[in-house]
Structures are given as structure tokens and as C-alpha cells.
Amino acid sequence: MAITTSPSTTSKGALGHGLDGYGIDNVRALPHYTPTPADITISNRLPNDKKKILFKNVNVFDSTGADIYPGDVLIENEHIQKVGKFEFTPDADTLVIDGHGKKTLMSGLIDAHTHLSWNDSPTLDGLTSLPIEEHVLHTARSARTYLDCGYTMCFGAASAQPRLDLVIKQAIKTGMIPGPRTLSSCQEITTTGGAIIPSISKMADGADAMRQAVREFISLGIDNIKLSMTGDYVHETMGAEETYYTLNETRAAVEEAHGRGKRVCAHARSAASVRLCALTGVDVIYHASFADDETMDMLEELKDRIFVAPAINFPLESCNGGAIPFGLTPDMAAKRGLVREVDVACKAMKEMHKRGIRVLPGGDYGFAWAPHGTYARDLAHFVDLFGYTPKESLLAATALGGEMMGYPDVLGRVQPGYYADVILVDGNPLEDITVFQETSNLHTIVINGHVHKNVTIG
Numbered sequence: 499m500a501i502t503t504s505p506s507t508t509s510k511g512a513l514g515h516g517l518d519g520y521g522i523d524n525v526r527a528l529p530h531y532t533p534t535p536a537d538i539t540i541s542n543r544l545p546n547d548k549k550k551i552l553f554k555n556v557n558v559f560d561s562t563g564a565d566i567y568p569g570d571v572l573i574e575n576e577h578i579q580k581v582g583k584f585e586f587t588p589d590a591d592t593l594v595i596d597g598h599g600k601k602t603l604m605s606g607l608i609d610a611h612t613h614l615s616w617n618d619s620p621t622l623d624g625l626t627s628l629p630i631e632e633h634v635l636h637t638a639r640s641a642r643t644y645l646d647c648g649y650t651m652c653f654g655a656a657s658a659q660p661r662l663d664l665v666i667k668q669a670i671k672t673g674m675i676p677g678p679r680t681l682s683s684c685q686e687i688t689t690t691g692g693a694i695i696p697s698i699s700k701m702a703d704g705a706d707a708m709r710q711a712v713r714e715f716i717s718l719g720i721d722n723i724k725l726s727m728t729g730d731y732v733h734e735t736m737g738a739e740e741t742y743y744t745l746n747e748t749r750a751a752v753e754e755a756h757g758r759g760k761r762v763c764a765h766a767r768s769a770a771s772v773r774l775c776a777l778t779g780v781d782v783i784y785h786a787s788f789a790d791d792e793t794m795d796m797l798e799e800l801k802d803r804i805f806v807a808p809a810i811n812f813p814l815e816s817c818n819g820g821a822i823p824f825g826l827t828p829d830m831a832a833k834r835g836l837v838r839e840v841d842v843a844c845k846a847m848k849e850m851h852k853r854g855i856r857v858l859p860g861g862d863y864g865f866a867w868a869p870h871g872t873y874a875r876d877l878a879h880f881v882d883l884f885g886y887t888p889k890e891s892l893l894a895a896t897a898l899g900g901e902m903m904g905y906p907d908v909l910g911r912v913q914p915g916y917y918a919d920v921i922l923v924d925g926n927p928l929e930d931i932t933v934f935q936e937t938s939n940l941h942t943i944v945i946n947g948h949v950h951k952n953v954t955i956g
Contacts, residue, residue, distance in 0.1 A: 606650025616864020809861025
């Protein structure tokens with residue numbers, strides 16, 4: 499991938515990290531890039547699965563932008579066949595699920611920043627303290643937990659050990675274990691002195707080392723490359739506004755990954771790191787808390803090719819007392835800068851929403867104070883903190899999820915031809931966005947036409 503190397507005359511000054519003189523003109527010069535479609539197939543259907551599923555008397559949220567409407571939905575094998583009002587007579591090979599006009603059928607959800615192998619540790623280093631055998635079991639349990647919570651799409655954002663994501667994805671794909679459609683990742687790639695959690699990081703200094711690290715991970719068969727570019731105020735000494743990558747290092751990693759058709763995602767909290775991502779064509783930016791005005795202009799220029807996932811729940815819980823049992827008090831969070839970051843990040847996400855930048859929910863679940871199974875908090879955060887309507891929050895978690903996974907024409911909507919990855923939820927989620935936070939409100943979960951859960955509705 500050739501990237502323009504001449505500085506832009508519109509830059510507002512030197513930022514360091516090789517950014518001096520580079521600005522929005524360089525972003526506009528980025529070549530178009532479309533990643534190679536990753537493998538999302540699942541072979542989970544069982545011999546006793548019915549060929550057809552008819553959801554009748556349901557309220558449909560189809561993720562096209564339309565309001566919820568009453569209707570029926572017919573699934574045949576792995577795909578949705580009909581939606582709306584139609585004539586169909588069930589036969590012996592049809593499972594009929596009646597919503598009695600009280601339930602909403604919608605697409606399964608996405609976590610845009612998934613750590614399947616995070617093990618709900620109360621400490622950062624605890625993420626890799628398990629022997630590999632136990633860690634595989636924890637990772638498999640996380641995959642099932644996602645599906646139990648209505649999440650049928652997971653975008654991998656780093657694995658605690660190199661092959662954990664890969665092994666679990668393959669087990670889900672073959673039907674060995676239940677779980678969502680997954681894009682896998684290896685460990686984070688960072689630079690010397692830039693590892694927030696050294697045990698989950700691979701070190702690479704300079705452009706050549708970056709290329710080698712990316713090549714090693716791609717050779718294993720992963721879908722996503724993860725760069726860890728900044729600190730994090732949850733850490734005692736490594737602040738979120740510290741940036742550990744240079745332009746040359748970022749460019750080398752992106753060029754190498756894109757040359758093989760892969761996606762690149764980045765832990766990037768500082769303004770400088772977000773700008774590095776924009777200038778080099780990083781596909782997914784995590785956090786982006788301190789994006790300044792010029793950087794925001796860059797993201798807007800890239801809004802049709804870039805995704806942002808703020809993962810606000812982790813720092814928020816760190817500020818509001820959720821981490822007290824694990825040694826992080828609200829006072830400590832304030833002194834470290836977490837309270838300020840949450841405030842700044844919320845303002846940044848409101849601005850991105852206003853500008854039409856694609857922001858998705860999810861991320862950094864798998865710590866003790868942001869444990870697996872609490873993923874749906876993000877849906878409410880989008881409404882309560884970022885100014886989204888409940889409909890906009892759900893569209894970000896469904897239709898945008900299909901786009902992020904690379905399959906907007908078959909994932910993330912309840913429409914004919916789409917994969918039969920659907921959930922039947924209690925009531926109207928547009929009236930209560932917190933409904934997803936209790937799994938008892940999820941009456942039916944279907945993935946790839948296989949019924950993972952079905953509770954009789956009275």
C-alpha cells in the first residue's frame with residue numbers, strides 16, 4: 499500500500515512521533531482499501547434441527563432504520579427467507595415460535611472490541627497467569643457467554659496468548675463449542691516501554707520489527723492485527739495521553755497487514771495516536787478519547803472506511819466504584835486521570851456521532867470489574883453518555899456490526915438472504931435499552947439457523 503509521504507501544508511504544527519507537517523491532505527491521499535473477507539462460516543447445525551423456523555406474531559426490528567413493525571419471520575436452514583406479512587403453512591419440519599405480539603425479533607449483537615481470552619482477572623497481569631489448558635477452558639466459556647447474552651458477532655481485539663482466539667474460533671466454526679461468529683486476533687503488538695500488560699504483548703521496535711511481528715501473527719492464521727499505541731490511566735505510571743508509536747512504525751504495520759488483506763485495530767487513546775491511525779489507514783480505532791479538532795476532521799474524512807469503538811465501560815466502572823474490591827478507588831481513578839478521560843471521551847463520541855463517524859459499542863470486558871456477561875451495558879452508555887437514541891444504539895450494535903465484520907449484506911439485519919442470527923427479546927428495546935442486561939429477557943437465540951436457546955413463551 500503506497501502512502502503519500504510529503505507533508506501537508508495544512509498541518510497545525512509539530513506533534514512528534516514523525517507527525518510534523520502531516521495533516522488532512524495526507525489522509526485524503528490514502529489509497530482505497532478493502533480487507534479480504536474473513537471466514538465467518540459456522541457448521542453448527544445438528545441432525546435434529548428443524549429445517550425451518552417460523553417466528554409469528556413478533557415485532558420486528560430489522561436494522562434497516564425502519565421503526566419496529568408487527569410481522570412474521572421465516573428461517574430456512576442458515577438464512578432468513580421471508581420477513582413481514584406472508585402466507586406460510588408450517589409442516590412437520592418447522593419449529594413455530596409465537597411472540598404473542600409482546601416480543602421483539604432482531605439481529606444478534608456485536609461486541610466491537612472482544613477479548614475472549616480475558617479471564618475476569620482482578621489484576622492486569624492475571625490475564626495470563628493461568629496454565630494454557632485452563633485458559634482454553636476460560637476462553638471457551640467466554641465464547642458461550644457472549645452467545646448466551648445475544649451476541650452473535652465478535653471482533654477480536656487481542657488475545658492473552660497467541661493462539662487462544664484461533665483455537666476457539668475453529669472450535670465454534672466446526673460446531674465443537676457454541677459461540678458467536680468471530681474475527682480472531684493474536685497478542686497486542688507494542689514497543690519497548692509501551693506494554694501496559696507485558697505478558698499479553700509482543701515487542702517490536704522500528705519499521706522492520708513491526709513488519710516481522712505482523713508477518714508472524716498472520717502466518718498463524720489470524721484475522722486482525724492489534725497495535726497497542728498508548729498508555730492507559732488504569733495503569734499507575736503509563737498515561738493514556740502517552741504515545742509509544744512513530745509514524746514509520748504504524749505505517750509499516752498497516753502496510754504489512756493490508757498487503758495480506760487483513761484488518762488493523764489499535765488501542766489509541768491520545769490525540770497523536772489517533773492521528774497516526776488516520777494517516778496510515780488503521781481500520782478500527784479503540785478509545786480515541788483525546789481526539790482533538792484536527793484529528794476529528796481526519797476521522798470525518800475517513801468515516802466511510804474507519805470504525806471507532808470507545809469501550810467506555812471499563813474506565814467508567816473504574817471511576818464509579820466498581821473496582822474498589824480490586825484496589826482501585828474512585829479517588830485513585832480521579833488522581834490518575836480516568837475521570838477526566840471519561841468526560842473528554844464522552845464529548846468526543848458525541849462529536850463523532852454528530853459528524854456521522856461509525857462508532858460501535860463493546861470492549862474491554864473480561865476484567866473483574868467489567869466481567870464477561872455484562873456486555874450490554876454499552877448499549878445504555880451510548881444513550882446515556884453519547885446522546886444516541888435507543889434506535890441508533892441498536893443500529894450501531896447490529897447493522898454497523900455487519901459492516902465491521904466485513905459482511906454488510908448478510909450480517910446484522912433481519913432481512914431475506916441474511917444469516918439467521920437473531921434474538922427474541924422481551925418487550926420493546928426502544929423503550930428500555932437496558933432489557934439486554936438480563937439474559938432472562940432473551941427468550942430465543944438463533945445462530946446460523948441453529949436454536950441455541952428457546953424458552954417457552956406464555
